[in-house]
Amino acid sequence: MTVLRRAILDHLARHDGPLSVPALQEVLLGDGLTPNKTSLYRQLESLHSGGEVQEVLLDNSGVYYEVSASHHHHALCKLCATAICIAHAVAEKGVKHLEGIARKSGFAATDHHMVLYGICKSCQAK
Ligand SMILES: [Zn+2]
Ligand SMILES: [Zn+2]
Ligand SMILES: [Zn+2]
Numbered sequence: 001m002t003v004l005r006r007a008i009l010d011h012l013a014r015h016d017g018p019l020s021v022p023a024l025q026e027v028l029l030g031d032g033l034t035p036n037k038t039s040l041y042r043q044l045e046s047l048h049s050g051g052e053v054q055e056v057l058l059d060n061s062g063v064y065y066e067v068s069a070s071h072h073h074h075a076l077c078k079l080c081a082t083a084i085c086i087a088h089a090v091a092e093k094g095v096k097h098l099e100g101i102a103r104k105s106g107f108a109a110t111d112h113h114m115v116l117y118g119i120c121k122s123c124q125a126k
Contacts, residue, residue: 005043007031009052009067017084018056018064018074058083058115077120086116 011027012019019027021040028035035043044065047053056064058076064083072087091114099109 002043004028004033004035004039005047007033008040008043008047012053012065012067015066017082018058018066020062020064020081020083023082024065056083057113073114073116075116075118075120077123078117079119079123082120082122084120 007028008024011024015027021037021044025035025037025040028040044053048055048065051068053065054068056066056074058064058074064074066085069085071092072085073091074083075086076083095112095114098112102109
């Protein structure tokens with residue numbers, strides 16, 4: 001495993017939430033690593049196709065990456081674009097209910113995607 005690949009996995013594992021590519025570049029810079037976007041994307045793509053990393057789509061803020069985990073949701077800060085992971089079993093029950101309503105309209109839901117938007121803890125403190 002290359003130094004870059006290990007560093008990417010390390011940061012994604014340690015970070016409490018998915019990271020965007022610019023945020024990854026910043027933390028890698030802290031390690032003295034300065035990968036260009038192409039090699040960073042190439043590593044992420046290969047980690048993703050290997051199933052080690054999953055892509056997180058948070059609407060128009062670009063793709064975020066995190067270590068593969070079971071189904072959960074995310075909250076995105078509108079000011080700094082930091083994202084955190086949100087998991088709650090009760091929320092999934094609410095989704096089941098919504099799926100039931102969709103079924104009444106003849107729609108068979110197969111998947112869902114939810115993002116909470118707001119202001120993160122550190123932006124609130126500013
Ligand atoms: Zn923020
Ligand atoms: Zn997550
Ligand atoms: Zn869910």
